[in-house]
Amino acid sequence: MTSSMRQWLVHREVPSPNWNERKLPVSMVVLHYTGMRTAADALERMCSPAAEVSAHYMIDEDGTVTQLVDEEKRAWHAGRSSWRGITDVNSASVGIELVNPGHEFGYRPFPEAQIDALLPLLADIVRRHNVPRANVVGHSDVAPARKTDPGELFPWERLAEYRLALSQPKIEIGDPFDNDGAFYLALERFGYDISDGRKAVEAFQRRWRPHKIDGEVDGEIRAILFQLLLDRDQGRTR
Numbered sequence: 279m280t281s282s283m284r285q286w287l288v289h290r291e292v293p294s295p296n297w298n299e300r301k302l303p304v305s306m307v308v309l310h311y312t313g314m315r316t317a318a319d320a321l322e323r324m325c326s327p328a329a330e331v332s333a334h335y336m337i338d339e340d341g342t343v344t345q346l347v348d349e350e351k352r353a354w355h356a357g358r359s360s361w362r363g364i365t366d367v368n369s370a371s372v373g374i375e376l377v378n379p380g381h382e383f384g385y386r387p388f389p390e391a392q393i394d395a396l397l398p399l400l401a402d403i404v405r406r407h408n409v410p411r412a413n414v415v416g417h418s419d420v421a422p423a424r425k426t427d428p429g430e431l432f433p434w435e436r437l438a439e440y441r442l443a444l445s446q447p448k449i450e451i452g453d454p455f456d457n458d459g460a461f462y463l464a465l466e467r468f469g470y471d472i473s474d475g476r477k478a479v480e481a482f483q484r485r486w487r488p489h490k491i492d493g494e495v496d497g498e499i500r501a502i503l504f505q506l507l508l509d510r511d512q513g514r515t516r
């Protein structure tokens with residue numbers, strides 16, 4: 279990245295001590311919300327050695343982008359996680375924290391300015407590391423039993439418009455899996471850790487059918503999952 283490009287995408291640097299060396303090349307981006315009362319609280323926590331957490335970037339609600347960890351290094355944002363067989367998600371990902379109080383302190387929509395700052399930053403990351411769209415995921419996708427961020431208010435369709443995340447599939451087939459076991463196998467094949475099946479279903483719903491998150495396998499989510507897998511197998515996504 280040229281320095282002028284960098285100034286446009288990243289507005290300030292607040293180095294965090296919480297990182298180590300990557301063991302895998304970057305193939306994913308994990309999106310989070312901070313889940314704290316204020317941006318200052320989140321920044322302080324991500325820079326505290328005792329907290330042992332960090333991310334590469336934090337984006338304020340006004341669109342200010344702060345870099346905390348160099349992308350070459352392994353930031354500590356995903357915790358115990360799994361996606362498409364990768365269990366050291368921190369080693370394989372760039373982590374972006376979006377300032378939002380989260381479900382605990384008053385979950386609210388992500389402002390336009392925040393998403394407008396995310397889009398070009400994400401586009402640049404995805405291009406430089408050749409990250410597949412299917413690997414731009416939420417924290418709840420990679421840790422369904424533990425996490426609910428960035429949550430059902432996150433505007434995935436805005437990312438999909440720029441081909442930075444998978445778009446909502448057009449469902450062509452009514453109800454493809456006739457039992458829950460087949461659904462869970464398919465969910466695992468798509469990428470989710472299904473050791474807590476209900477939580478994995480909730481995480482899938484939070485991402486793909488956010489208006490009804492109940493952990494129940496129903497015809498609509500079966501159809502969505504089937505179409506997502508079909509699109510990937512037919513090379514429309516990767």
Ligand SMILES: [Zn+2]
Binds near residue numbers: 309311425
């Ligand atoms: Zn998170």
